[in-house]
Amino acid sequence: MSGNVLVLAEHIGGEVQEATYELLGKAKELAVALGGEVEVAAFGPASLADQLGGADVVVSVDHPALAEYNPEAYEVALLSVLRERGPRLLLLSNATIGLDLGASLSVHWDASLAAYVGALQVDGDAVLATAQVMGGKLHAEVELTGERGICTVLAGAFPASAGTAPAAGSEVVAFATPEGLDNVQTKLRSVIEPEAGDVNITEADLLVSVGRGIESQENLEMVQELADLLGAPLSASRPIIDSGWLPKTRQVGKSGLKVKPKAYLAFGISGAPEHLEGMRDAELIIACNTDESAPIFDVAHLGTTEDLFELIPALADKVKG
């Protein structure tokens, strides 16, 4: 059985993303324990290999269908690479690309799959993953049985620094064009870049942030008033954005923006991993949530279970003097 660990490189316009280095760093450690090497699949221009010196082997597939991420083309190419290279373990990011490919490759490549992985280790011959389930309220330590496994790994689970350190000798393998890549039916029609023009919440010293606990769009007015009084932009967790109550530019979290203000006031935010990832580095976090077991309190410095519908007006009144 191979002891190799393969990482799929993610890039935007040829620039390898932080998440890939996080995976590469961990892959090195696991490959040593499994007696194998680190391989990275680089789909797109052959020049990607220049940024992937941290791997022992760069498997490069350069084809027009792979210029930008395309779920069908990537699946065809990655399955082909997996069958040819036969690694023990495939690491993907638990973001869009990993959410597309992990579960389908689990079937096509006949591999066990652990999702939402926050920790990984080798125990004897076994690969053990710790996954965050139930919105981060529970962790599950699982063994990936069988000859091959796939883990989709949460962003920020491992440091990126280990993944950028160069490997002793890095080999680049130009992979023959996988069958089917010329016949991909999923077409990329357009790329939408993040909206600009609204306030940039990543530049604010103070953020007033609101989550599902606010209950309705009408109630946002009350939080907006407090934010205005404090001279802070209003930001929010994913459910508020998905409901269309605030624009995407105000979203804090994995699929939104990462913020690092001097102070972050969180009202009615329970703290799903998606959200915590975007704000845990704030210097001071004060959280208000009626559920004392909510995960937001694990990253907050100060907290209260006071009803936000009482606390927000009280704060506003006091700021007004």
Place this chain on the structure above:
Amino acid sequence: MRIVVAMKAVPDLVEEIELTPDETDIDREYLKFVLNEWDDQALEEALLVKDATGAEVVAVGLADDPDIDQALYTAIAKGADGAVMLEGGGADTHSRAAAFAEYLAKEPADLVITGVQAPDDLDGQLAPMLAARLGQRHVSVVVGVEAKDGNVVVRQEFSGGRAHVLELPLPAVIGLQASRETPRYAPITRIRQAMQAGGVRGESVSTDVASSGLSVRRMFRPEQTSHAEMLEGDVDDIADKILELLRERGMVKG
């Protein structure tokens, strides 16, 4: 066009979740179950496609999911043309995908829309796994679906607000992150009418459980390396304390 919305009932995360005595699973006995919130979005998106094109929408769930019938009747009350409850299948995503795939082999859909994820899908997400079993194309983390000349046009979202607009031929499976509109509301009277009309049809699928390949060694609550210091006093005291902290940092004048 026939759209199937694959649904799952999941533990209500608002409740305290207990573990089984051997600590390898959650104890489902006293838990309240609700429709997976992403599946609710998937249903809404399917109904929006129906509104635009007149497509047929069928909600499908597994009979072993607690209170799934409630979600299926609600789907009918919201505008689904029918609902099917599958007898058989297992608990993990691999088994669920096998059950839905078996059903869809018998009653094919042009488009399957389901939630991008569920809070308990430790062994992966349904949409891509189901697509792999059906040999169909799939896209996840989708925030908008439109049918167009036998194809489907979807908007796939990435970190930091980037998105791709993709067009792909049917049949296909979509993992939905968020519907274009807030999920519509079904009045309780209409849900009752749906229940009285008995529009949920039963179908059996084989109980061959597909292996997830995962062996759970233990489940545990994350160690709280730190917990917020809880502010004391009444709402006035707490507001004072918060403003004092902000003033110390020069963020509130006065």
